[in-house]
Amino acid sequence: MHISGHQLHLYDHPVSSNALKVRFLLALLELDYDRTHVPFALPRPPEYTELNPFGRIPTLVDAELVLAESNAILRYLADREERDDLYPRPPRERAVVDAALDTWATLVRPVLLPAEDLALMDTGDWEQGGGRWEDCDDQDALREAVGRAQRTLGRWERIIADNGTVTGSFSIADCCVAPVLWRWLRLPLDLSELPRTAALQGTLAANPAFVAAGPVA
Ligand SMILES: N[C@@H](CCC(=O)N[C@@H](CS)C(=O)NCC(=O)O)C(=O)O
Numbered sequence: 001m002h003i004s005g006h007q008l009h010l011y012d013h014p015v016s017s018n019a020l021k022v023r024f025l026l027a028l029l030e031l032d033y034d035r036t037h038v039p040f041a042l043p044r045p046p047e048y049t050e051l052n053p054f055g056r057i058p059t060l061v062d063a064e065l066v067l068a069e070s071n072a073i074l075r076y077l078a079d080r081e082e083r084d085d086l087y088p089r090p091p092r093e094r095a096v097v098d099a100a101l102d103t104w105a106t107l108v109r110p111v112l113l114p115a116e117d118l119a120l121m122d123t124g125d126w127e128q129g130g131g132r133w134e135d136c137d138d139q140d141a142l143r144e145a146v147g148r149a150q151r152t153l154g155r156w157e158r159i160i161a162d163n164g165t166v167t168g169s170f171s172i173a174d175c176c177v178a179p180v181l182w183r184w185l186r187l188p189l190d191l192s193e194l195p196r197t198a199a200l201q202g203t204l205a206a207n208p209a210f211v212a213a214g215p216v217a
Pocket of ligand 1: 015016017018019055057058068069
């Protein structure tokens with residue numbers, strides 16, 4: 001499907017949080033890659049669903065390996081580059097990173113998404129990064145959705161470290177959460193009682209590799 005100058009090829013969208021977490025890690029690892037833009041509009045182009053039958057963004061291609069699922073891609077790239085600092089080998093340390101990745105993907109992310117839908121995706125062109133929460137037509141629904149997110153982040157707060165990282169030292173779990181926490185800078189979230197999450201959000205937003213990865217929305 002592509003003629004690539006680089007070994008790695010990322011199928012992504014500038015606005016996709018799942019693609020941005022991969023670009024963040026690629027920037028940290030200083031790996032060059034080619035990019036193909038996949039539009040959000042459904043159905044996805046047939047060349048893309050041929051590569052990734054679920055059609056979700058992103059997909060990473062590394063020679064004959066075609067890898068979907070952003071967290072699997074983070075694990076793969078850290079292992080590929082033998083970056084045990086980012087994804088530790090000792091089972092107990094690795095389990096802590098894995099638990100953070102799974103908790104975020106299965107318990108936190110899904111609760112945050114409805115508020116993003118109402119505040120950003122429904123208020124502007126999402127292909128371009130969406131609109132402003134102030135323009136949401138149903139502010140009561142938005143308040144409720146943000147409240148649910150806030151309560152879930154209160155649980156998240158209790159499992160993360162207090163030094164601006166997820167697990168106590170920077171890992172792929174930080175790459176995983178960075179795009180969505182950064183996106184939430186655009187939502188009316190009260191972090192006054194969530195100091196660890198606030199520190200994490202601030203640290204990640206200022207990370208030079210995150211900035212280099214080109215966050216859009
Ligand atoms: N579990 C997948 C989810 C990927 C995903 O949902 N990507 C979004 C873009 S961020 C997407 O394709 N959304 C549109 C869709 O659901 O088809 C991953 O982590 O890579």
